[in-house]
Amino acid sequence: MAAAREITAREVEPGDDDAVELAKRHLVQPWPYAGSVGAEARALIGEGDGIYITDASGKRLIDGPAGMWCLNVGHRREELARVMYDQAMALSYNTPWYTMNAPSAELAKRIAGHAPGDLSHTFFTTGGSSAVETALRFMQFYNNVRGRPEKKLILSRGGAYHGSTYLSASLNGRPRDRDWMDGADELVVKLSSPDPFRRPKEMSITAFTDFLVDQFRDTVARVGADKIGAFVGEPVQASGGVVVPPEGYLRRIRQICRDNDILYVSDEVVTGFGRLGHVFASGEVFGIDPDMITFAKGVTSGYFPLGGVIISERLLEQLRHSNHPDALFGHGLTYTSHPIGCAVALKNLDILEESVLAHAREVAPYFQARLKTLEELPLVGEVRGMGLMACIECVADRESRNPLQLDKDVGKRIDAHCHELGLLVRPLINMCVMSPPLIISREQIDDMVTILREGISRTMDDLRKEGVWRG
Known part of the structure; x- marks a missing residue:
């Protein structure tokens, strides 16, 4: 030792x-x-x-x-420190409201190359909480533009952790996170944690998986698919105690979401960028193609605050061809697409991919x-x-x-x-x-x-x- x-x-x-x-x-x-x-x-x-x-x-x-x-x-990692210095000396910041920078465009392309399905566009944030917040606000905007203002409820689970902003924290499923804190409870429907260790003693893993899936399906039927905008779930519940879901559970949940036009948001703030051996675990490990993936943490290996949400091309295409071309997605952050953060993330991705x-x-x-x-x-x-x-x-x-x-x-x-x-x-x-x-x-x-x-x-x-x- x-x-x-x-x-x-x-x-x-x-x-x-x-x-x-x-x-x-x-x-x-x-x-x-x-x-x-x-x-x-x-x-x-x-x-x-x-x-x-x-x-x-x-x-x-x-x-x-x-x-x-x-x-x-x-x-x-000296190479990451040097990138921070070099980028700061070249361009330390630009306003994302009416300008852009090259590192953010290159990083968005690189991320799209690793993302499953048709996830092809990234909105960059400052961390995981703001990434989840962005995904949820995008869901709300998406349904408003499509003429479905009532389709806004969010499905989450016990044991979940999705952030510390008001809306993202409302999804959290650990009691101590919410004992003394307010939240948007009217927008969130909580389901059981997919924790096999805490299943009833007499229940098999197969029966437990069926219970979770049936509960999800029954909740959609009871609440109404026309009221539910998104399901947000970590592939592995990290801060809930590294809860690994039963085999096949996520694929079955993904299918229910697809059948009911519910956006599936895979929260890979922890599992993304190598924690499970791949840049993203949703497709490579769990065999699912979400509508959105949120990420942060490992994207820069903690050397600079950066996060983001990757969005399906299908969703963006539907917005571009809607009857409301002037509808404004009124959401952005001062440090969206920060050039130093994106430059660090590019070098970090090089290191991850190399070995x-x-x-x-x-x-x-x-x-x-x-x-x-x-x-x-x-x-x-x-x-x-x-x-x-x-x-x-x-x-x-x-x-x-x-x-x-x-x-x-x-x-x-x-x-x-x-x-x-x-x-x-x-x-x-x-x-x-x-x-x-x-x-x-x-x-x-x-x-x-x-x-x-x-x-x-x-x-x-x-x-x-x-x-x-x-x-």
């Missing part, structure tokens, strides 16, 4: 302590609790290199979450198999995943598959132990999510799993000592 090392490229500076105090006094962190909002400092990260980051104490850690599912080609996608496909089975060995630990109820994304779900009782109701910080406990051992984990209540940079090697996977095993074992000891869990 790789040992932690002291910082060599940069010593911890006095300003690091200042940054912690400044954050407590002036910085509002994302997703804060009311009791600490505006008075909180989080783990300070000093550097990144490859699959590693270095914290303020000088400890070197495997970046288990790859930032936030996004650092697909790893930290400190990283093939490497991700090659090491993914090893990654999944090694993590699966953690099911030997009695605290672990299931290890699941696909490609280079996985979730370790901890349970109080394997027989009933109950989560740890008496301690909702099990994921944080494991993360704290793993941090000491040299690994950053993404904790989600009773789960730990792993989605490392796609350049990770087999030896580094071994290091990661060894640390996870020890971190979970130490957590089990803590829970036993506290009487929270008997194991």
Whole structure:
């Protein structure tokens, strides 16, 4: 196992302590609790290199979450830094309202070459939330122009995560995301999560798949296809705990959408650009051709904020030949088609195509198999995943598959132990999510799993000592 090392490229500076105090006094962190909002400092990260980051104490850690599912080609890629500099020196910004830039046009062409079906045009945004928001606003515009102003409801699912803007967040299906937040609930119809681990104990996978499909079909019939504008779904529910749907489920849902003129929006903000070994997973992995695909994160490997939505040529053709040629899609962002972001994305795509996608496909089975060995630990109820994304779900009782109701910080406990051992984990209540940079090697996977095993074992000891869990 790789040992932690002291910082060599940069010593911890006095300003690091200042940054912690400044954050407590002036910085509002994302997703804060009311009791600490505006008075909180989080783990300070000093550097990144490859699959590693270095914290303020000088400890070197495997970046288990790859930032936030996004650092697909790893930290400190000089070629991406050079592209940012070169593009900024050539053209740092242009208004997208009445001008355009060459990198955005070239990137749109490259993306169309990887997209399934007739998805051929891209609207660029600043990230995943704005990408989903754009797809939904386009659906509304599309139906207004076609004379169907009532066809606006959106189907989403339990466990889903689609963003933090008002409309995109309204689709989210994790209770804690909405407990204290408002949303456009009148526009959203929620369906069950396609999580096989949480299906009734006596129900087979086949029966569970049929249940999900029947529920979808029955909902369309009950609500009315003339009222439903879109279904939005992640191919793999990422922040919901890396929920991999049953085989064939997405294809059957896609067919119901097609039969009822419901736009299928595949949210590939996480799964796109290599996480499952392909630029897009919808067609290559799941065999579906959506009406729109949203993306972000891995498109620039986190080096610049960029996202987008790819739109079917069929939909655009229908708009161009409608009876309302003067109808205005009144939607755009100051940083739509940002030249630096698009230039970085082009170079990032070069790197992915040259070797990283093939490497991700090659090491993914090893990654999944090694993590699966953690099911030997009695605290672990299931290890699941696909490609280079996985979730370790901890349970109080394997027989009933109950989560740890008496301690909702099990994921944080494991993360704290793993941090000491040299690994950053993404904790989600009773789960730990792993989605490392796609350049990770087999030896580094071994290091990661060894640390996870020890971190979970130490957590089990803590829970036993506290009487929270008997194991």
